[in-house]
Amino acid sequence: MTATKPLTRIQQKNRAAILDAALDVFSAHGYRGATVDQIALQAGLSKPNLLYYFPSKDAIHVALLTGLLSTWLAPLEQLDPDGEPVEEILKYVDLKLTMAETYPRESRLFANEIVQGAPRIHDNLTGPLRRLVDEKCAVIAGWIARGLIAPVDPHHLIFSIWATTQHYADFDVQVRAVLGDAAENRFAIAREHLRMLFSRLLTPGAAG
Amino acid sequence: MTATKPLTRIQQKNRAAILDAALDVFSAHGYRGATVDQIALQAGLSKPNLLYYFPSKDAIHVALLTGLLSTWLAPLEQLDPDGEPVEEILKYVDLKLTMAETYPRESRLFANEIVQGAPRIHDNLTGPLRRLVDEKCAVIAGWIARGLIAPVDPHHLIFSIWATTQHYADFDVQVRAVLGDAAENRFAIAREHLRMLFSRLLTPGAAG
DNA sequence: GTCTATAGAAGGATAGAC
DNA sequence: GTCTATCCTTCTATAGAC
Numbered sequence: 461m462t463a464t465k466p467l468t469r470i471q472q473k474n475r476a477a478i479l480d481a482a483l484d485v486f487s488a489h490g491y492r493g494a495t496v497d498q499i500a501l502q503a504g505l506s507k508p509n510l511l512y513y514f515p516s517k518d519a520i521h522v523a524l525l526t527g528l529l530s531t532w533l534a535p536l537e538q539l540d541p542d543g544e545p546v547e548e549i550l551k552y553v554d555l556k557l558t559m560a561e562t563y564p565r566e567s568r569l570f571a572n573e574i575v576q577g578a579p580r581i582h583d584n585l586t587g588p589l590r591r592l593v594d595e596k597c598a599v600i601a602g603w604i605a606r607g608l609i610a611p612v613d614p615h616h617l618i619f620s621i622w623a624t625t626q627h628y629a630d631f632d633v634q635v636r637a638v639l640g641d642a643a644e645n646r647f648a649i650a651r652e653h654l655r656m657l658f659s660r661l662l663t664p665g666a667a668g
Numbered sequence: 669m670t671a672t673k674p675l676t677r678i679q680q681k682n683r684a685a686i687l688d689a690a691l692d693v694f695s696a697h698g699y700r701g702a703t704v705d706q707i708a709l710q711a712g713l714s715k716p717n718l719l720y721y722f723p724s725k726d727a728i729h730v731a732l733l734t735g736l737l738s739t740w741l742a743p744l745e746q747l748d749p750d751g752e753p754v755e756e757i758l759k760y761v762d763l764k765l766t767m768a769e770t771y772p773r774e775s776r777l778f779a780n781e782i783v784q785g786a787p788r789i790h791d792n793l794t795g796p797l798r799r800l801v802d803e804k805c806a807v808i809a810g811w812i813a814r815g816l817i818a819p820v821d822p823h824h825l826i827f828s829i830w831a832t833t834q835h836y837a838d839f840d841v842q843v844r845a846v847l848g849d850a851a852e853n854r855f856a857i858a859r860e861h862l863r864m865l866f867s868r869l870l871t872p873g874a875a876g
Numbered sequence: 877g878t879c880t881a882t883a884g885a886a887g888g889a890t891a892g893a894c
Numbered sequence: 895g896t897c898t899a900t901c902c903t904t905c906t907a908t909a910g911a912c
Contacts, residue, residue: 470895471895474895488784488785489700489784490698490700490701490780490783490784491701492697492698492700492701493698493699493700493701493784495886495887495888496887496888496889497886497887497888505896506896506897506898507887507888507889508889508890508891508896508897508898509895509896509897511888511889511890512895512896513895515889516888516889517887517888517889568783571779571783571838571839572698572780572783572784574838574839574841574842575698575776575779575780575783575838575839576696576697576698576701576780577696577841578841578842578845582841582845585841585842585845585846586845586848589842589845589846590845590846590848593846610868612861612864613857613860613861615846615847615850616857616858616861616862617861619832619835619836619839619843619858620832620835620861620862620865622835622839623831623832623834623835623839624827624828624831624832626831627827627828627830627831628827630779630782630783631779631782631783631827631830631831633782633785633786633790633793634782634786634793634797635827637786637790637793637794637797637798638793638797638798638801638823639823640794640798642823649821649824650824650827652821653820653821653824653825653828654824654828656820656869657828657865657869660818660868660869661864661865661868661869678877679877682877703904703905703906704905704906704907705904705905705906713878714878714879714880715906715907716878716879716880716907716908716909717877717878717879719906719907719908720877720878723907724906724907725905725906725907
């Protein structure tokens with residue numbers, strides 16, 4: 461089943477090197493700010509050789525975005541309808557923060573794209589993303605109906621989780637500038653802070 | 669005291685038109701994605717005429733960023749050390765959300781700049797911004813010491829407020845895509861949601 | 877102050893040798 | 895598969911007439 465187009469070992473290696481370099485450059489400078497030269501240099505290839513593997517700059521960008529989208533949404537998919545509600549959501553928060561810490565380039569790649577109106581992945585937002593979010597919001601609404609978590613708007617709960625966790629990747633330069641020397645353990649403190657934030661929001665009976 | 673360089677009425681009008689057009693274009697496409705032609709067209713001027721008012725594309729961008737920075741930080745400056753603590757912070761959240769709703773272009777202008785490492789305003793982050801944040805964090809720490817709000821890390825509290833409110837401007841296209849038809853009243857619901865989120869976090873005695 | 881025309885540089889993509 | 899050389903478009907910025 462490795463049919464149609466088996467890639468040689470060197471092809472796989474070069475494609476991977478290009479995508480990794482492109483992730484670096486696109487996430488740091490945005491689509492227009494990135495140059496093919498820069499990506500090729502960082503991948504250790506010449507520009508024409510890079511364009512032997514991908515037909516255009518745009519094709520590299522699209523390949524990156526679509527290839528990483530499933531990785532980026534995996535944490536939400538893991539939200540278990542049969543788990544303990546508050547802990548399930550807190551685990552999701554924790555996992556999203558770990559993603560921001562471990563994969564800040566991926567976070568900034570999507571941030572760049574979305575801030576500028578998501579010209580290349582808009583269909584993914586209204587399609588697969590929306591369906592996944594709606595599905596998980598129904599789960600959360602069920603928990604609320606059964607009184608297992610405090611009543612909140614599920615969609616806006618998810619927005620708050622995305623915003624607070626991805627902030628540490630997307631706005632990292634600002635976070636570090638504001639914290640100064642105290643920035644070193646920012647993720648550890650953020651983890652504790654966000655656990656408290658969402659724990660107090662969701663624990664039923666904690667507020668009227 | 670209108671000395672040194674009094675601008676004629678037409679100069680003021682054109683400068684304002686250029687800056688407004690530049691805000692539109694830079695916030696939508698980022699620095700590199702924006703073109704001087706596009707800004708000139710939208711401002712109703714020819715490109716050379718635009719460059720008669722500003723020496724370069726970069727100069728327009730810097731003028732925008734520095735000119736808007738104080739506007740952008742004004743809400744935090746209004747945080748009153750002598751006010752009622754929880755209400756002061758909730759008022760700040762509310763004001764920031766109103767800013768995101770009313771001035772989404774400004775929010776995205778800064779988002780674009782910071783996601784890409786803040787090459788043009790990094791000194792403002794480590795300087796004035798950090799000083800202002802530290803000052804207000806000291807106020808918040810004082811409130812915590814007196815038991816007026818629940819103990820939280822003040823810096824990360826501010827990060828959470830920035831993240832959750834600006835999310836509705838910076839990631840607007842994603843918010844609308846996910847909400848679909850329900851997007852129309854997103855700011856009203858967000859307002860209620862965020863008030864609850866931070867109210868439950870900060871109200872003392874609500875949790876152990 | 878405002879325009880037309882254009883210089884000069886940068887970047888995406890291709891030709892063609894090896 | 896990989897390179898050197900180059901084409902062509904786009905973009906910033908300027909020259910110079912009005």
